[in-house]
Amino acid sequence: MIMDVKDAIAAAPYEACERLSPRIRRVLARNPSAFTYLGTGTFIVGSGTVAVIDPGPDEDVHLDAILAATRGEDISHILVTHTHKDHSPLAGRLSEVSGAQIAGCAPLVLEDSGPRSDAAFDTSYAPDRVLADGDSVSGPDWTLTAVHTPGHTSNHLCFALPQEEALFSGDHIMGWSTTVVSPPDGDMTAYLASLKKLQAREDRIYYPTHGAPVTEPRKLVRGYLIHRKQRENQILTLLEDGPQTIETMVKAMYAMVNKALHPAAGRSVLAHLIDLERRGSVVRADETQWRKAA
Template identity: 60%
Template structure:
């Protein structure tokens, strides 16, 4: 499900999105990152925080350092630990002396092939934030919002002064996120989406894609999209037991071949959630309705 789009931002250039927020794009475009990972600098005074420092690429780290300028980095914050989000945290800490604060460490192998970035084994936080914990700097306050689902350790960060929410990969500005078991959990993802729908954030700043201003409308649409996928899966199984590849072929017409594996993992995430609710059962590699 596509959402909002914008022209490709300039790579390595700090772009001001609002008085307290600047964005720096890393040069790592792909079928899963769109134009690349977007790192955010929060703060316009003597203190700044860096959210999702991105991949460990010298050019991107140099661009962040240039954007930071004479300010003091008080926190390097990661929404989660996929390799397009957190590996630059350690070298940025070396260069600035700032602590790594945010999501918990997590390093798991996927149960199957994946096209998105796997987990970052180098991530070592100095402080893990619980839901509702705050970070403060000169003129800004960030509050952690636990949003498990895409990964079990995923956090968003709310900028209290402006009503902005940094959504990492939980809500992206161009597509729905991938949910890949065993760590990705569709039930948790849907609960986290319902949580965001209850909030009144004015704008989302995702790690990939354009800022989102119709926040609750977009979340409502994404929830509806996932429920529609679930209904599609159940309709597929009404015709009899099926393996996941057959369901993907039937459900995802014209899908980019690079995304077939991720689509299969998304179907598996739905099936795992449905099985937990007692609606489907698996035998070997085939799934069927329980009734």
């Protein structure tokens, strides 16, 4: 990043409504972290009758900012990409105030064994309608179509806006970092398949929930696939020296990364190992170590 993260947080337009395109506005929640970057970007789509995508954390100031941004308009739908606590908790209160229908991903609550406190699942999420792959909701000047993209979570959806050849990519594609894939619900096999699914699409721009818009989406997706293949090759190379623990592999693979992020990196390494195990490339040597398959 060109700007230091602390400087970027200090300059972030919290509570303001940013106009990103003729149909798209964004309100940024004040929940920055090592995993959310500047915070949750809540999108408002359309004019007059609008949809809100990823309402974000259940915070009064963020609710007030969304309501201020949509004053004089009708919120018909609240769409949710997945049920991590930085994405969906405000949906219930926003629905109560606005009368909007909550739609999007299926409910999902699991015990999270990963390193992210903000990634705990939202137990309050109660959609009025669950959208399957290809299902749509519409307003006067917009249509949003669900694109099922499991991997980060099994219930993850993106939303396509054909009127602008745009895709709201949630956490599947982020505008500042690669996403964490944390088993048991995070699944590298599914994540890679979902990347290939997006690569086959012709969206002009992505709007991630965290980070800046992605103006060359197919190039970025290709880079993500290359990055994951490189990580996979690193694992297989390390295992040439014999059985290893995930902790040992992370220290070698992420030597230049802040150690505070190593636990999250370990979850993605585990996800890669499970994927490689399914393909017969690695096996578990014992309770803590992995080795190459014979």
